[in-house]
Amino acid sequence: MPKPEAVKTMLAIYNSLEDAGKTVSAIIGDGIVPATLEMLDRLTIKAVEESIHAGFPLDAEAVLLIELDGLKDGMERLAERIMEICRKNNVREVKAAKTEAERTQLWAGRKGAFGAIARLRPNYLVCDGTVPRTKLPEVLMKVMEVGKKYGLTIANVFHAGDGNLHPLILFDERNEEELKKVHLAGSEIMKICADAGGTISGEHGIGTEKKKEMLFVFTPRDIAAMKKVKKAFDPEDLYNPGKVLPEQP
Template identity: 75%
Template sequence: MEKDKMISELVRLVGKENVLCSDMHLKLYEYDASLIRSKPDCIVCPTSTEQVSKVVKFAHDHKIPVIARGSGTNLSGGSVAVRGGIAIVLTRMNRILEMDIENLRVVVQPGVVTLDLKNVLARHGYLYQPDPASEKVTTIGGNFGENSGGPHCLKYGVTSNHVLGVELVLYDGQVVEVGGKALDNPGYDLMGVLGGSEGTLGIVTQAVLRIMPKAEAVKTMLCIFNSIEDGGNTVTAIIGEGIIPATLEMMDNLTIKAVEEAYHVGFPTDAAAILIIELDGLKDGMERLTERILAICRQHNVREIRVAKDQAERDKIWAGRKGAFGAVGRLRPNYLVNDGTVPRTRLPETLAKVVEIGKKYKLPIANVFHAGDGNLHPLILFDERDKDELTRVHAAAMEIMKLCVDMGGTISGEHGIGVEKIQGMSFIFSASDIAAMKKVKAAFDPENMFNPGKVLPETEKAA
């Protein structure tokens, strides 16, 4: 279909104010937070499920690819239009539609910013647990598409554990409800299929979310170590004692220095590693649990322990953790983030090998990660203007993915496969595995119009 005709029809369907097609807009939407670049043919910013349905039906009728997108914080190229088509940007669908506090649920549109929802709930004494580091800008729809986690996913689970149901636009424009407000809905668990599907199966236009009361008590500790190995062993020991903190977050020395230079939060720049431990729950027993944690830290050579005395000190610690990616971004023009997972017991060994990979490819690598569930975030620093360096970055990233698999883990914990990790799918899935997933994709999207070129490789290779 000619582009001018496509734009005219989209304007007719959703209004001129909701269609963007200038060169400037196409340039703005050609990228996300990954290294992938590719322009859509047009951008549509719908304000309702009805508009999304109309656009999808139009795209289906004319065999045009459709890419759903939120704030564009995707770290694997999942929201980039690698085959052109219509980018459906859902940020204008940003309303909280229903707050059912008594039944611990809310209904939201996909463009609601995660932190905005948290702030609204906090005024009522409740919270929504998933807390990706980009929560200031990331959207609920994007979180569900990636099945995002965050520091508190150790205790409370990832996004899909908090989404009870969705309203979904199918490939032909039909609108269906999957899951819902009731517990234990009968039928197939399609919610389990949709969570983390990266916009390849349909477009979510509403979501029913699980919320919970704020904890009575919270205790936040900053534990300082002279070696990453001691920090990693502390994590293993805490979980091994049957203690599940709300968070167990770790940073290495390069990240600590970057954070301190950027935010001045009081992190010791001579430390090899810091571990942020947070407990939450009932007041009764909190001090005893804290003492158990501190004793374990001392058994594993902790250099210093700082327990936050009030909310201000807690906020300062978390400002450093939440701002880590931005702080590291100041060190070089670009970074590529891996997010493989490994068994907790192999964290020290894996991190040592990541350092070796950095040396092999002559690239600095900063590490900040969800230590409690073994979800690594090596940030490989580089300058994309240096083509040789860019080649080395991709080689290092592939080697780190393979390392995580060899350690008994997987290639992605929460950032998705997108484009950047497609080659790594053969590390963990057989040709039969991938063929089975393609059948699921075909059942939802028989014409491969939703986010084509993402998640699944074009050809199956045995793992």
């Protein structure tokens, strides 16, 4: 597949996580679908800068990494539209990478974010839920409230343009009480996603971890129908036994 004719990478810096979320909703609502639209919150920014030095400001509450690709004609106009939307949503600063080296540095920060977060605590749980992009601001605020409720630290780095959230709940698995809180918090975050009109997985799947959360988005009758379909193709339950579908819908 040929490379795009042109690429434009922008960094938008915010003093408010909510304003960053509103910007994502506004960009999509304006009919613009960037090639990439990623969000990192303050904790993630701090971890990235201590590890990778990508050039994200340490005093920002959130940054958006926005990339356009495609035909050169019209790209500057589209980039300016995005920058104007950022300004309307209280962006502190929005700027474009001037060189390929600057672009590479910004992307190194995003790609290394999960590894950087791993330096903060011995373990983290990656929550994977998806919500309508118009609901991002309120869902992000609710996710942070879950962290406060359970006394847990939550970092956010995710595919904002898809509404695919990845709250990272930091913990130490040697602390049994903390581990219990992590599982409760993770389940509560999935319920928030489902209640917002979203779902409990964007890309990581269900496995065994989120079987009971399937009932947040499917009825017992739905689950029973899925089990019948599986049994028709797998009567001896040889394929991924005990995965995805809850035992008692």
